Amino acid sequence: MASYGNRDNATENSLGKALKTIRKARGLSQEAFSKVSSRTYLSSLERGLKNPTLSKIDELCQVMEVHPLTLLALAYAGRRELDGADEVLKKAGQELRNVLNETDIV
Template sequence: MKAKPSLPAALKTIRKARGLSQEAFSDVSSRTYMSSLERGLKSPTLNKLEELCEVMGVHPLTLLTLAYAGCDSQKTDQVLQSVGRELDAILSETGE
């Protein structure tokens, strides 16, 4: 059975790995909002994700990769290879 992507789990994993409390995000969101995100009660916009990732010191794609691959390094490689192939195909189709 394929695991469902989990942005809430990825957010919490990175936040804890960086040693950050929910209050550490006070410049970009409230503790209540962070809690809601980590419990899957709310969904952030791309702009909000970028702000949160800046506080955590990671690229937004790192967060999304963790959300889709979890802590499985083999699955991480598969996700990143798939993204690379898709980007190559899209860029070749647009002539970029």
Template sequence: MAAKHTLSEALKTIRKARGLSQEAFSDVSSRTYMSSLERDLKSPTLHKLAELCEVMEVHPLTLLTLAYAGKSQKQAEQLLAQVRRELETVAKQGNVP
């Protein structure tokens, strides 16, 4: 499944929706780094993504869902249903609690 948005667009969308400036992330990154992420010049590590999401007070999956589903609620619901099914399959096959 191709991303409808990009991670950079999703990051910027959530940051603005939360009323945060790029400077609000100064505890976890520089304004220059945030700008690079939002212009799709760099990609964050999973650890950095988690830190950025903490500042925005959203779960990293929220950011990724927006990146893949865009702003379509229907696409988001379909994507989340797919993730639920895949997690159930993995849990059954791998004896994951």
């Protein structure tokens, strides 16, 4: 199985930390998500107490005006440095091309 950084980066709270980082970078309060999520649920996500569905990730990212892959890349990068996120996205892009080529979907 492929590795995406050290094991510490894959902790259950990395998605929550990434969500909070992007939310704050966008200048959004938890209340700004009221059409797609309660403040309590969003707080639980940010603290790693709950795990969102892909549908919920998409809704949250629409509020933040970022692509869901941006959130996931930041979560897997495990840090705020651009190099870590770029590395994750580069690897994912290569793997996606390989999968599509292997399955003749392209």
